[in-house]
Amino acid sequence: MLPQTMGSETNIKLPFSFILFSLVALVLSQLLVLVNGQMVVNGSFRIPAIWSAAHLLVLGWALMVAMGAMYQLVPVAFLTPIWNEKFGFIQFFVTAIGISTFSWMLYVSPQNALIPGILMLLGILMFLIQMLMTLRKQAKPNILTAFVGSALVCLFLTIFLGITLIYSLQTGFAADYYQAIFKSHLLMGVTGWFTLLIFGFSYKMVPMFSLSHDFPMVQALYVYGLYISGLVITILSFFNGNHYLLKAGFFLLLAGFSVFSWHISIIIKKRLKKKLDNSFTFALVAIGLGNIVHLAAFMALWSVPNSLLIGPFVYLYLLLWIVLSIMGYLYKIVPFLWWTYKYSKEIGKKSVPSLKDIMNEKIVVPLFSLFVFAVVVVFFSIILESILIFNIGQFVLSLVFILISISILKVLKK
Amino acid sequence: MNLKDKVIEALKSVYDPELNINVVDLGLIYNIDVADNNDVEVTMTLTTPGCPLHDSITRGVRYSIEGIEETKKVEVTLVWEPAWSPEKMTAEGLRLLGR
Numbered sequence: 408m409l410p411q412t413m414g415s416e417t418n419i420k421l422p423f424s425f426i427l428f429s430l431v432a433l434v435l436s437q438l439l440v441l442v443n444g445q446m447v448v449n450g451s452f453r454i455p456a457i458w459s460a461a462h463l464l465v466l467g468w469a470l471m472v473a474m475g476a477m478y479q480l481v482p483v484a485f486l487t488p489i490w491n492e493k494f495g496f497i498q499f500f501v502t503a504i505g506i507s508t509f510s511w512m513l514y515v516s517p518q519n520a521l522i523p524g525i526l527m528l529l530g531i532l533m534f535l536i537q538m539l540m541t542l543r544k545q546a547k548p549n550i551l552t553a554f555v556g557s558a559l560v561c562l563f564l565t566i567f568l569g570i571t572l573i574y575s576l577q578t579g580f581a582a583d584y585y586q587a588i589f590k591s592h593l594l595m596g597v598t599g600w601f602t603l604l605i606f607g608f609s610y611k612m613v614p615m616f617s618l619s620h621d622f623p624m625v626q627a628l629y630v631y632g633l634y635i636s637g638l639v640i641t642i643l644s645f646f647n648g649n650h651y652l653l654k655a656g657f658f659l660l661l662a663g664f665s666v667f668s669w670h671i672s673i674i675i676k677k678r679l680k681k682k683l684d685n686s687f688t689f690a691l692v693a694i695g696l697g698n699i700v701h702l703a704a705f706m707a708l709w710s711v712p713n714s715l716l717i718g719p720f721v722y723l724y725l726l727l728w729i730v731l732s733i734m735g736y737l738y739k740i741v742p743f744l745w746w747t748y749k750y751s752k753e754i755g756k757k758s759v760p761s762l763k764d765i766m767n768e769k770i771v772v773p774l775f776s777l778f779v780f781a782v783v784v785v786f787f788s789i790i791l792e793s794i795l796i797f798n799i800g801q802f803v804l805s806l807v808f809i810l811i812s813i814s815i816l817k818v819l820k821k
Numbered sequence: 822m823n824l825k826d827k828v829i830e831a832l833k834s835v836y837d838p839e840l841n842i843n844v845v846d847l848g849l850i851y852n853i854d855v856a857d858n859n860d861v862e863v864t865m866t867l868t869t870p871g872c873p874l875h876d877s878i879t880r881g882v883r884y885s886i887e888g889i890e891e892t893k894k895v896e897v898t899l900v901w902e903p904a905w906s907p908e909k910m911t912a913e914g915l916r917l918l919g920r
Contacts, residue, residue, distance in 0.1 A: 483873040615869060618840065618918065620907055679907050680840065681919025743873060746838055751877035754835060755884030761841040 425475025432467025459514035490540035502530025554607030561599025617678035634663030690735025697728030848909025
């Protein structure tokens with residue numbers, strides 16, 4: 408059993424509650440996609456089963472992991488303790504129940520998802536209050552605060568737009584803008600919230616895990632300016648239907664992401680640690696993959712009727728950039744949490760294991776490589792509309808997620 | 822071996838669990854003061870402000886010195902000025918990083 412408190416350190420029950428819940432949601436989401444393969448291959452992304460699977464993956468897994476990690480990382484990155492830990496536990500239960508019932512309702516009766524959706528909204532609002540109160544105490548806001556703060560604003564907009572969509576389904580409210588609201592919901596959730604959040608924390612974690620020193624930070628300002636402008640202009644284009652504006656928005660997003668990739672490569676070049684950990688290397692690979700998807704999405708605007716590719720591209724972006732990044736960092740965060748709980752009182756008294764000893768590093772390369780391969784297979788199965796290839800790819804992917812979840816849980820036995 | 826040497830030896834058993842290098846070779850220890858009555862005061866830093874291992878490492882430093890029989894009171898002071906830089910590492914520390 409985990410202890411209630413650990414002196415001045417984080418009560419690890421809080422981040423772990425989020426992480427354990429998220430692993431269950433992750434496996435369930437993949438199994439849902441697996442049993443609904445025929446629909447996906449036929450290009451039917453906007454069906455209840457896929458809505459349910461997508462929200463289980465994005466909210467049940469990625470959002471819950473991000474929240475759990477933030478409870479751990481915000482005090483570290485911003486040098487300020489979490490505002491209220493007890494409130495954090497209440498927030499966990501409200502959000503967990505909200506996401507579970509919301510995903511279930513999307514599957515069985517989407518038009519009745521409003522009440523669970525509101526419960527989920529309440530949980531997320533509680534999280535936003537927690538973070539707002541925590542960040543307010545920060546002595547000196549910096550560029551990280553701008554990234555994380557903007558990500559939280561995007562998260563709020565995502566949820567607000569999502570609730571508007573359900574309300575629109577029920578009542579016909581703003582029916583003329585349904586498509587624009589839907590696209591904005593997708594953009595705010597995927598690129599706004601997750602990408603900005605990963606950008607922000609990467610600036611803390613990349614130098615930490617590579618022991619980089621003496622690198623410039625001015626590029627971060629350009630990343631922030633370009634990416635935020637891209638988000639705003641893209642949303643405007645959704646509402647006024649101007650194709651040139653859409654291209655300009657996508658170009659700015661691509662430019663922002665490219666400057667971020669370049670900046671991270673500068674930080675990595677300045678590193679002292681020659682050999683990087685495998686899971687962290689995959690988190691860096693995810694940046695390159697995210698950049699490629701941004702480039703491909705921008706190019707697709709000029710050549711292909713883009714509505715055909717929205718689904719597959721969102722899928723690629725979610726899996727190869729967001730999921731892979733989070734997974735890579737999770738392999739660093741979970742051992743750290745466990746080490747802190749189990750060994751931080753022993754250090755200096757007797758020999759304690761290193762973080763590397765706690766997580767099985769050997770499985771990372773084959774498992775994560777298989778993950779990337781399976782995602783690419785699924786992507787092409789959708790493009791080629793082949794149910795056989797889809798089932799192979801998705802089966803492998805589900806298996807990889809189960810193995811990753813088991814390997815993370817095994818840390819708790821070390 | 823005088824007490825200061827014993828303290829340095831004890832500090833070499835305190836490892837940064839992320840880098841797997843001890844605090845001495847990492848260049849985190851700025852100063853060790855041993856008083857006549859065997860009170861020990863250590864001034865140290867960390868590689869980055871907001872290091873998540875902040876509490877663990879400073880606590881480990883204190884425990885390791887308290888484990889030496891002759892020591893009386895142990896005080897560990899964490900400073901950020903001067904900031905840590907790679908030049909502060911020992912040759913062994915750099916070697917362990919693959920440099």
